[in-house]
Amino acid sequence: MQTQLLSASDSSIAYAAKLLKAGELVAIPTETVYGLACDATNPEAVAKIFIAKGRPQDNPLIVHVNSMEMLKPLVRELPQAALNLAQHYWPGPMTLVLPKSNVIPSIVSAGLDTVAIRMPSHPIALRIIEESGLPLAAPSANLSSRPSPTLASHVMDDMQGRIPLIIDAGASKYGLESTVISIQGETAHILRPGAVTYSQISELIDSVDIDNSVLKPFEGGTASSPGMKYKHYTPKATVIMVKGDIERFIEYTESKKNDNVYCLVFDADNEKISLPHLTFGDSPEEQANQLFSRLRELDKLGAQTIYARCPTPEGIGLAVYNRLIRAAGFEVIDLE
Ligand code: TXA
Ligand code: MG
Secondary structure (H helix, E strand, O other): OOEEEEEEHHHHHHHHHHHOOOOOOOOOOOOOOOOOEEEEEEEOHHHHHHHHHHHOOOOEEEEOOOOOOHHHHHHHOOOOOHHHHHHOOOOOOOOEEEEOOOOOOOHHHHOEEEEEEEEOHHHHHHHHHHHHOEEEEEOOOOOOOOOOOOOOOEEEEEHHOOOOEEEEOOOOOOOOOEEEEEOOOOEEEEOOOOOOOHHHHOOOOOOOEOOOOOOOOOOOOOOOOOOHHOOOOOOOOOEEEEEHHHHHHHHHHOOOOOOOEEEEEEEEOOOOOOOOOEEEOOOOOHHHHHHHHHHHHHHOOOOEEEEEHHHHHOOOHHHHHHHHHHOOOOOOEEOO
């Protein structure tokens, strides 16, 4: 299969909508990361997503809608807490796990009784949903376990020959996937941190907690979010997260110097470090925006080992920390 890469335009959006209605896959831009979309109501189309990504069948997909009218038939109920969150943070980088209706085929929810739903804010994503008239199932458009794509070229690197069309609308605004929240009674349970932060959720909901799997490895049993069981966000290189200030970081990594060792540090460290390195910003927002891109760039440079500085796990920084520690397979050197 030839993979076409087209810039977002009236004609490419119309073509994307036509392919989606015909049960094909299209990679689309969103404000978080690029998504690999298909008609969420068509089980044959959804099956193609699992094949194209090499995704385990028990890892459910997020369904993207452009209105509350489109959402309503997909769920059995919409608890007040979910409605409050939706009113404040949709359209935007937040996903709500809700009791699913029969309109959602079980392949989308991987057999669960719930479905994850998001209303993205990216204007091109919204137009593609609008023109197709379909709720779109869309995981991140990377090969399973690889870092999520924040540029159309990342999607091309992973999906060339596997899907017919990629719509290019430049870099994703946030650079990390959405916050996934499951509502249980009055409690908002954060399954995956993202750009909608713990404190933003707490402004609306009295009881908010963070799933154990956000900061710790999965320890067996039933995962509240099946995606948390799997190796994730990994470049080809081995990633090791190093806790401690830049002086200790330099002292430690100097002793590991070798042709294939690279460091991933903050912008402010750039002048201090002599080992080959890339930087990924200073603020948590910059780090969110650059992390996945840098991991892919380090692969292209031939890095075999990457020593990464530890982000501060606050605000959107919690999401950066979560993705990096998972990329590292929870391998952390603590120099503090
Ligand atoms: O920002 C995003 O969320 C991007 C863009 C494309 O929208 N999508 C994305 O999808 O990150 P994906 O498939 O890469 O991650 C979906 C996550 C997985 O960890 C999955 O296990 C979890 O959401 N999830 C999906 N449905 C769920 C459900 N019913 N219950 C619990 N977790 C669920
Ligand atoms: Mg993903």
